[in-house]
Amino acid sequence: MWMEEETGTRINTARTEQALQVQPSIISSGCPYCLTMLGDGTKAKEVEEQVGTFDVAELLEKSVFGEPGKQVS
Numbered sequence: 001m002w003m004e005e006e007t008g009t010r011i012n013t014a015r016t017e018q019a020l021q022v023q024p025s026i027i028s029s030g031c032p033y034c035l036t037m038l039g040d041g042t043k044a045k046e047v048e049e050q051v052g053t054f055d056v057a058e059l060l061e062k063s064v065f066g067e068p069g070k071q072v073s
Helices: 011-020 032-044 056-065
Strands: 026-029 052-055
Touching: 011 032, 026 032, 026 056, 032 052, 052 056
Parallel strands: 026 052
Antiparallel strands: none
16 A cells, blocks of 8 residues: 655655645645645645645535634624
8 A cells, every 4th residue: 555665756745846836825635645645745845834735625614614613604
């Protein structure tokens, strides 16, 4: 299930660099393994404060119900 790493750029770093090329404020994925990889990548690139990593379901929840703690009337 897990791929052994070889020398060179780590896959989480490579994928995060690709995603960061478009200067996003959010990176999302529906895959839990990819989400972990992208979260680790943003931490490694030290951009986790500027770029959030979210599951697609979390973004859907926010768009339907608003931010947690806020009442929708």
